[in-house]
Amino acid sequence: MTSWADFKHLAAPILEYAGVRKSFSVDRAVLDGFTLSVGARETVALVGPSGCGKTTALKLANRLVDADAGTVTVFGRPAAEHEPVGLRRRIGYVIQEGGLFPHWTVRENVEAVPRLLGWDEERRRARSDELLETVGLAPAEFGPRRPSGLSGGQRQRVGVARALAARPPLVLMDEPFGALDPIARRAMQKEFASWKSRWESAVLLVTHDLGEAFRLADRVAVLANGRIRQVGTRDELLHAPADAFVREFVSEFGA
Amino acid sequence: MTGLGAFLWERRGEIAALTAEHVALVAASALLAVAIGVPLGVAMTRRPRLARPVLGAANVVQAIPSLALFGFLIPVPLVGGIGARTAIVALVLYSLLPILRNTYAGIRSVEPSVLEAADGIGMSPAQRRRFVELPLALPVVLAGVRVAVVVGVGLATIAAAIGAGGLGVLIYRGVATADHRLILAGALPAAALALLLDFLLGLAERGLGPRR
Numbered sequence: 001m002t003s004w005a006d007f008k009h010l011a012a013p014i015l016e017y018a019g020v021r022k023s024f025s026v027d028r029a030v031l032d033g034f035t036l037s038v039g040a041r042e043t044v045a046l047v048g049p050s051g052c053g054k055t056t057a058l059k060l061a062n063r064l065v066d067a068d069a070g071t072v073t074v075f076g077r078p079a080a081e082h083e084p085v086g087l088r089r090r091i092g093y094v095i096q097e098g099g100l101f102p103h104w105t106v107r108e109n110v111e112a113v114p115r116l117l118g119w120d121e122e123r124r125r126a127r128s129d130e131l132l133e134t135v136g137l138a139p140a141e142f143g144p145r146r147p148s149g150l151s152g153g154q155r156q157r158v159g160v161a162r163a164l165a166a167r168p169p170l171v172l173m174d175e176p177f178g179a180l181d182p183i184a185r186r187a188m189q190k191e192f193a194s195w196k197s198r199w200e201s202a203v204l205l206v207t208h209d210l211g212e213a214f215r216l217a218d219r220v221a222v223l224a225n226g227r228i229r230q231v232g233t234r235d236e237l238l239h240a241p242a243d244a245f246v247r248e249f250v251s252e253f254g255a
Numbered sequence: 256m257t258g259l260g261a262f263l264w265e266r267r268g269e270i271a272a273l274t275a276e277h278v279a280l281v282a283a284s285a286l287l288a289v290a291i292g293v294p295l296g297v298a299m300t301r302r303p304r305l306a307r308p309v310l311g312a313a314n315v316v317q318a319i320p321s322l323a324l325f326g327f328l329i330p331v332p333l334v335g336g337i338g339a340r341t342a343i344v345a346l347v348l349y350s351l352l353p354i355l356r357n358t359y360a361g362i363r364s365v366e367p368s369v370l371e372a373a374d375g376i377g378m379s380p381a382q383r384r385r386f387v388e389l390p391l392a393l394p395v396v397l398a399g400v401r402v403a404v405v406v407g408v409g410l411a412t413i414a415a416a417i418g419a420g421g422l423g424v425l426i427y428r429g430v431a432t433a434d435h436r437l438i439l440a441g442a443l444p445a446a447a448l449a450l451l452l453d454f455l456l457g458l459a460e461r462g463l464g465p466r467r
Contacts, residue, residue, distance in 0.1 A: 064371075064374060064375060085377050085378070085379050087377075088374070088375060088376060088377035089376070089377030093372070093376055095368060095371060095372060095375065096368070097368055098368075098372075099366075099368040099369055099371055099375070100369075101369060101372070101373075101386075101387060102366075102369065102391065103390050103391055112376055113376050113377065116376070116378065116382070162376070163376075172375075
């Protein structure tokens with residue numbers, strides 16, 4: 001396991017940021033000189049104080065936001081060359097609280113992307129059955145329910161299943177478990193590891209919770225003031241922090 | 256009371272025919288107002304700068320006394336003249352405000368996280384509108400239609416003044432001849448119609464609305 005984690009990010013990256021700059025106002029750049037890569041099947045967590053540009057970085061990958069300068073490369077091509085709607089259908093997207101469609105059933109939510117892609121009903125149904133099983137929601141019981149009839153944790157599970165439906169090579173997760181109480185959160189984090197072994201997707205995970213990042217990710221990237229301060233494993237960040245900011249940021253996990 | 260009952264029964268044929276005319280006036284104007292108001296309301300959510308002037312204009316129309324608006328429209332070419340066409344134009348103008356306002360408000364009330372999800376999973380703008388925004392706004396839009404229809408039933412009685420027919424015919428005739436039974440013969444069915452349509456559209460609003 002560890003040896004795979006050690007070298008797999010060296011394979012051709014699925015997502016790569018190089019010197020990216022993005023600002024929403026004239027006087028302040030949210031990201032500036034942002035550089036990061038995510039390899040196939042790798043999970044990278046992006047951590048940092050709130051407002052440091054984590055979510056913006058995530059949205060650059062599926063073109064919900066476009067860079068002002070620098071390049072974002074997705075699936076081997078510059079993001080700007082991808083048609084945004086088509087690109088988004090090939091990238092899973094999980095947001096806080098799930099962002100489920102309240103007027104659709106659980107099954108309809110999970111089948112949303114396959115439906116957009118024109119899968120036939122039989123194939124959609126087989127896939128949504130499989131995914132609902134994976135995330136621990138019995139399809140017969142939960143499939144026909146609406147999001148309003150679910151707990152926060154269940155909604156989040158549906159959100160994850162929806163993101164994975166069309167087998168995307170890359171999944172973006174923005175505080176996927178952020179709205180959950182600590183107990184539900186820990187349960188989801190534990191399950192994430194087992195789900196992850198069955199996916200073929202790379203994951204870029206945004207979280208403000210360093211513990212979550214260490215538990216879920218192969219590598220953790222610390223972001224502050226629009227720039228990556230350090231990318232590394234738990235041990236690297238704890239024992240060889242690149243600068244005072246990283247040392248301070250990881251200090252709660254100090255030995 | 257028995258006198259009134261017998262009077263209404265005697266004229267049941269005429270009342271039924273005028274009620275049908277009345278329903279046709281209200282239905283035609285409501286359908287037109289929906290056909291104009293919903294797309295315009297959606298357009299306002301795309302270009303918020305449109306929202307103020309358009310809602311303002313609809314508001315001004317609403318403020319014109321209805322009898323005056325019917326009168327103003329008579330000399331207008333194409334839409335004007337004596338008869339049902341002019342009345343429908345006026346009723347559409349009155350119906351526009353609640354439908355516009357509710358379409359705009361309904362779409363604006365869709366949760367930002369739901370819209371972000373729609374974009375994020377790869378819905379085109381047209382798909383987002385059709386599969387997410389409009390269905391979620393539907394109960395609010397229907398509430399606007401319901402207001403427009405109930406107000407329209409009342410307003411349509413005034414349309415008889417410009418020869419558009421409907422239950423107002425009986426009311427005007429009753430006023431002119433000081434016959435309160437004739438006034439009631441127009442007013443009672445109109446009130447019943449308003450209540451009935453309010454009830455039916457209320458059912459639709461609840462039935463079609465998403466269970467959040």
